[in-house]
Amino acid sequence: MTDSASEIIIPPTMTKRIKLSESENEDRLGDLPETVILHILSFLNAKQAVETCVLSKRWKDLWKRLPKLILCSDDYGTYKIFTKFVSKVLALRDSSIALQALDFKPQNGRSHMVKRIINYAISHNVQQLGLYVNGHITEIPSKVFSFRTLTHLKLSIYPGINRETMFPKSLNLPAITNLQLEHFTFCVGDDDRAEPFSNFNRLNSLVISKCTVRGGRHTLYISNATLINLTIYDDGYNFYKINLCTPCLCTFVFTGIPYHRLSGCNASSLKHVDIDADLFSYPDDPPLFLFSWLLEFANIKSLTVSAATLQVLSLVPDLLNIKLPSLVNLKSLRVIIKPLEYGFRKRLCDVKLRKVKSKKKAARLRKAFEKGLEPSPLVPEGIVDFLLQNSPSAEVDFIDKEMLARRARSL
Template identity: 35%
Template sequence: MVPKPKFNRGSAVEVSIEPGSWFPGTVVRWASQDKLLVEFGDLDVKKPIVVHLHQLRPVPTPESDDWHLRTGDKVEAFWKQRWWEGYVSKDLGNGRFRVYFTESKEMVFSKRKLRVRRQWINDKWVPPIIYQQLKNYKELFRELKMPRWETRLENRRNWISELPDCILLHIMSFLEARDVVRTCILSKRWKDLCKRVTTLKYILPSAQTLDSFKSWIFSCRDHSCSLFNLTISTRIQQGEEALYPLIEYALFHNVQHLKININPSFRPKSDLLPLISVSHSLTFLKLSYGRNFGVAVCPKSLRLPALRTLYLKYVNFVATHHHYADPFSNCHELNNLVLRDCSLIQDAKVLCISNNALSSLTISSVAAQQFSLSTPNLKSFTFLGSFVFHRLLSSTCNLSFLQQVNIDGLSYIHKEASTFLRWLQVLANVKILKIGYSLIQTIQNVSYFNILSPLYFDYTIIWVFEYVIC
């Protein structure tokens, strides 16, 4: 049994009721094993509400007096009795900053109403890399110039090795794993530094080197350090299960970004995604299989409470009920979803995309008879592939926030005109509709549509349609 976090009655907390914002509140009591009753003193919410643990975090420690802000810093701004996620777009001087929010809105805040954006993962705050960590080393960076050619080699200082650990570890995060390990031979200063990197990239074709990589991680790496980012891109011969120990290690060490791109020489098993589904810290997942080696099977329901971005390629979906596959409804923080070359198998016919937080959706060459959207906050929708309008599209909501739709691929619209009209009905609230040139050429020959005027031309064309529903 997972122990309860230390949220007691009267504890000051912050609650994520809406994506991208945090409401201050107070714990009233535990409602169940993973839910708490929280009240909000300064909001219009008159009665306490029950929230899940993944929606809850303690109140962060206030920033220090010497906290410095710069353009591009990720922050949270206090506005309308809650903290909103954004980033600094401009320093206006005199302690005032312009902050850009994900809703395409900019506002000006004083420094006292801003704080560093942090994540609460496994009972620990995870702050982003901040520029003020570098401010004490400005003089050192100015001196990182090549000495004059007359200077004797033995008199030159090792400027790189004098950088602080946090800077060196950040630089090493851009290297492949084998190059990270090789730094240990540079000097005593570097001997143990590679053991504390929080980003590892394994991009090698050999199964033998995969065994060496696993051996180094399990025997040499500092296990007290989190492993926030793991990338694996390889052709493996031993079987997909050869990766499982690495994945389990990363999950145990609070992995946040996980990228797996493999070309197994066998038919994949269905254990990898269920294994990943136990993570409560994962915010980004990209899983891609090779074209010629079959596809993996996704669980009926993914349960990744912190996941914000999901990319799946060559993955199959199975039905959850009555020929409907609905795998994403329990990813409550999912913001961006990309599906490429996926299929429905067994008796599944309809792929349901059900998620209240989803704002960006890309579907490319996905084999399904119908797509059903239950995404009230969707802002961007891209659909690519052959026989585009051979597939039905439906929605359980009016998609009132839909900003842009991109459709491209091959289709015989003169045979599927009624389906195309249904698509336009579902997407009636979109502000910008981009249709690929090949589809435009087909549409021009169909008497169902009276094309008024092209608005934009650059590989794709935006058209305004006047259509008659028969």
């Protein structure tokens, strides 16, 4: 085995281009302290970090001392090349340097190297671990669920269509502060409750993506005395109730289709809510669930909603005539303005068409949709005043995402 990964993974043309760039430009990065350079390199994936070894003699072995490894197969032509690269990096990395974080995302979620990656991470006392694989949870070594020094865990296990990944019932992760889960099913126990997070005594941030509940009354109890931030992503037809027993919860973020009944959200600790809602074209549940959430958010101080969220909310019958009993302490309302995707506009149009009794109105609605004129306006009339009816002095900001993106590109 050679002593430099660059001999295998960096094409000659890349080497020539980088060396020419070095001779033509002042090496400002090279003058920085090594700790600063390593911090900068830690934001790159491993392939990009290794490629810097040809910049100069000083850079030759810097990548070997990285405290963070991001192993993603997106930049490789074949999975075989990626696995060869990963093996090389693990073999050549300076093992005397503490490994703080490791993210592993193989091509198409293949789990071929998962055991080796986990063994390497655990042997180096990694604190932050991210795994994104397809397959069965049994392919993940059980030791990852009893890793006592782990503080951050991102775990996405996709078992395939019409299959489920059951969340482990027994976990021993006493140091966990940040937990991100994707494609998991939480099972109800003998007490008719799915309550998977109550034993995490240091948990601050929880992200649940595309998860569901099986058994009993389909209720997910998020009970945790230390949880501060909760984020949920769900773009499918996953109906279940979420009961929050989180006395320290400060921020709640939701993206997707609101098919969940929330309860317990009116705790005085909850201050910030951010919602980007979607909907299906056939049921009426999402608008009603979304409205019920507003009733739970009694004491929040800031609310961020997308234009799509307001479109979904506007589907609630006679919404503007409803007296809202909540949002009495609102200080800030932020409306994110961004173009509605075609699929969303189509689903929204389908919902509206079902409510139109006149054929002429239906025809006009279809024609407006085909021309891209529906929905109009982007923010439904009167809906901002509806949200502010109990907090008329709250500051309102309309944030145009496209304009911000254009400004960023022009800098």
